[in-house]
Amino acid sequence: MGLLSQGSPLNWEETKKYADHVRKHGIVQFLNIYNKVKERQKDVLLWGDEVEYMLIEMDEKNEKVRLVLNGGEVLETLQDKGEKTNPNHPTLWRPEYGSYMIEGTPGQPYGGTMSEFNTVEDNMGKRRREASSVLNKNETLATITSFPRLGCPGFTQPEYNPTPVEKGVSKSLFFPDEAINGHPRFSTLTRNIRHRRGEKVVINVPIFKDKCTPSPFVEKFPEDDGEAARAALPDHIYMDAMGFGMGNCCLQVTFQACSIEEARYLYDQLATFCPIVMALSAASPFYRGYVSDIDCRWGVISASVDDRTREERGLEPLKSNKFRILKSRYDSIDSYLSSCGDKYNDIDLTIDEEINKQLLDAGIDKLLAQHIAHLFIRDPLSLFEEKIHLDDENESDHFENLQSTNWQTMRFKPPPPNSDIGWRVEFRPMEVQLTDFENSAYVVFIVLLTRVILSYKLDFLIPLSKVDENMKVAQERNAVQEGMFYFRKDIYKGCNPVLDSSSAAQNGLDSEGDNEYILMSIDTIINGKEGVFQGLIPILNCYLENMEVDVDTRCTILNYLKLIKRRASGELMTIAKWMREFVDKHTQYKQDSVITDKINYDLLRKCDSISKGEERCPELFGDPVNRGK
Template identity: 35%
Template sequence: MGCTIADRHAQFLSWKEILANQGDLSRLASEQCISLWNQYKHLDNYPPLWGDEIEYLIVSLDRQNKTATLALKQQDVLEKWEVYSQGRQMAFQLHPESMIFMVEGVAKPPFGDSIQAMSQVENNMRERRVAIQSCMGTDELPLTIPMFPRLGASGKFTSTGLMTSKRLYSHVISEDLFSHFERSKVLSDNLRARRCIIAEANVPIFRDANTAWPWKDDSVDWGQFKENTSLPLPTPSVNCVLLDHFAWSGGACGLQTTFQAKNLDEARSLHDQLCPLSAIMLALTAGSPCYKGYLVDTDSRWHVTNALVDDRTMEEILSKSGMEKNTVTSQMRWSFSPLYASHNDHIPKGHQSYSTGNAETRALFEEAGMDTNLSEFFSHMLKFDHLILDSKHLEPKSPSDTYHFRALIGSLWPDIRLKPPLDGTDPGIGWRVEFRPMEVQVTDFENAAFVVFMALMRRAISHFKLSLYIPMELVGENICRAVMRDAVNQSLFWFRECVLPQASGDSSSSYLSESDSKLTRGYREMEALD
């Protein structure tokens, strides 16, 4: 959800303005998707470079009173960074993030595929932290935890006061918390305007011997907030903490890794093999057990973000399909990637699940030469509406312009993202796959360990041609289990019994038999640490 320096000069359209042009935008995005595919489908022999992204909270410490609050100093840190980095040979870059108390550090140039390169990851992360720290005050620090535990809590949770008049869409969160880079603020406004209701996530409270039951979130006091909005108010659930603002999604920190593939076919295959790993790594890295100062009965930020960036209208929510279970669905912008992307003959029979992408769009892609799975994959993306659009790009600037397609997929957040090459800005960048479910850890050692593990896993997948396929609906079921409290120790996850290619590629394997139970189809429920 991060911002870029280019967003500083953007003039983003409101939802009303976008809606007036939505038909043309959808057509342009489809045409540009085909153009991009035609232009880059034959790219080959790209090196297996990779990199990571870490989001940091800017925290102010009051050592005398032993308290910590969020420091709203993104702009100050970025300005000092520009001075700090001038004339230095940096192995990373610093970018703005969604909220004014966050920044993001990105490895650049990317790491190579050697063991020596992997051994440099932790030191690179340490250098990032030192550099960010040098741009802060002596009583401030860059903190790497997924969610600030007192965001929105009663009392003071930021280092400076917030205007109560700016609490336009939340009972506790001010609009002042958005980054000065307007993208995230506009995105939040347009999400809300499309769904016509205020965002809402009711997170179950953790019950122990000292928790009154039934429990009520006593921070919910609508007060003046009722006068600031005409939208229906969220409904607090009993025994739940109410979260009603984009800040609890855009203000959460993740740990992402991006891998460059040799070509499009390898990127599609890598995307597929990482899908079944998503829930496992989410459970292994889960670190969000606290919201608004309360311990909750879940451990991950995933389901909270999933709900708070949901742009579906009530009608769309009520018409969701059968595979969409619990709070995680394939029809939401933040979700598991609901489709395998490889050619159909690479995917075991019965393991693919098809989206509700527009049939006309699928036909258009197939007519252009895409195979069935890839046309289905892209048509699923294109069924969503544009939510973020720079007014200067309302019309294409040239026949090769792909802004409208990229703007659309940039407002979708699947756990595994297939990323196309950039438009001529850097010919050294090919097809990439971004692995997005992991939560950031407290120490650089832990973050480096998870990042390097995923880099080694990518190498193992490619070298041994591993096949990790399980039915896509079970990938979604695994995500639902991964967000639960202590899921890494308490939950079972569906996984393949044998990942070697000669076993999983045999079309006569017993797991393809319709009469067999799941236990004899080549996958079963396993512990995350099996």
């Protein structure tokens, strides 16, 4: 969850006074890091995953499920038993936004050998068992992306009421402040986003119109002072707090590259896969007790932290603010970083011209300079009194302050000062899955993809505007089977950085790029279609055949790829589709888009049984496979 400084947090008015100070010193800190490590070459490709978990209580007597707000205590116990006792402990635990959430990672990064793929699921299993062992009776560890009744009355244990009128952090009509992690960073972010924006965040998710759903679907909010009535759209599920987005769980992978050039190349190539893999991992169809018409959380989380003012959103003329900003600070990337990507940078990029000039004058190339100058159009949202004046030579908190609150599909990560960590990229769009088997499958698929991209020098780049269109499609209901995505046809041509528009035309690449990319289904992208595209799975299989891999590891990898293959073809369901069907068939469901406590209880009890391996689910996994050791 980014930078976790300790200290006395400043309110928005005080933070605002230091915004230029943070930006100025953040750039100095970045330049210091860059100049020290720009030539660094790393031989080892290291990587690791992050899994976010929810702590839930199953109340059998009342047939209710609640989120348990004791993540802080659970985290402390896990750290005391783990890394604080043994620095080489195989798991690491970190806080997350919700006080009902924790995040687990492997204790050490995985290395570059193929056999490492055979240890991922084992480590995830260790994490699940370790965290489960410190929970109370009737509590369980859930890897679900969104809690279906988040924000409904009585959804927490212990139960708290929201504080929309009193002096609260989020002033939400639905989400109590007690559900926010107790670390000051999280409440400060929540409050300062609201203060900077000048109003509460607004999240409107289209409701799924079932046979008995009211039309138009319009809610009345008893505690509303008028803000919700103005913000809520008809036929949408309205939410008003950061917790509705940051309180969801995801699955992320970070890679260390051999050099800055390789990191930039990977950043660009993987950006094109973000919408594809997001749709493949779709797992969040329910919000605030209703069935929605989307399958992924991305737009929800984007709106939940959108701190842009009315001026920055283009609703009023610029007067108090410097920039018109086209996206939330949680969104898809806005520019490619490698020379191969330059010609596909077709999105209007808002940058801080002064910072851009400063970076160019300091010897940073155009693409990296504009990337940083774009991140730095934002204000710092969280600042601690003790962290205002820093040693720019040896600290990077001001740089990380802005870097870590630009939550994009991909993150380009310079090394921390004075460390042996290399240049890294983080792949961020995936939804978390129910089982360690599925989460391992998605992680291994992405890591294998990076190996193949680097080994074969593949080029998947398409115009960034098309990636953005893909992002919209990816979140739609059943996008895996029904969505069509722009994707590059010939990935073997390789990048030619000197190819300009005139030579592109001579080579048969017209200005629309019609010969470079076409609309494809996810089945075609993943599994291939004769005469259209060879498919990622066949490419990965070809790579595996040429690698020395022990039988056990090969078998594990093929099981993972089989899952991805069958989800892409529609033979197996995504979690989102499976959840929808479960609710639709539930005896209590009235085809009115409402998820009652009983429906929620039965759904999450089933999810829990599947996660623990107590129950098979052929619709999600097909044939039984070895899921956990």
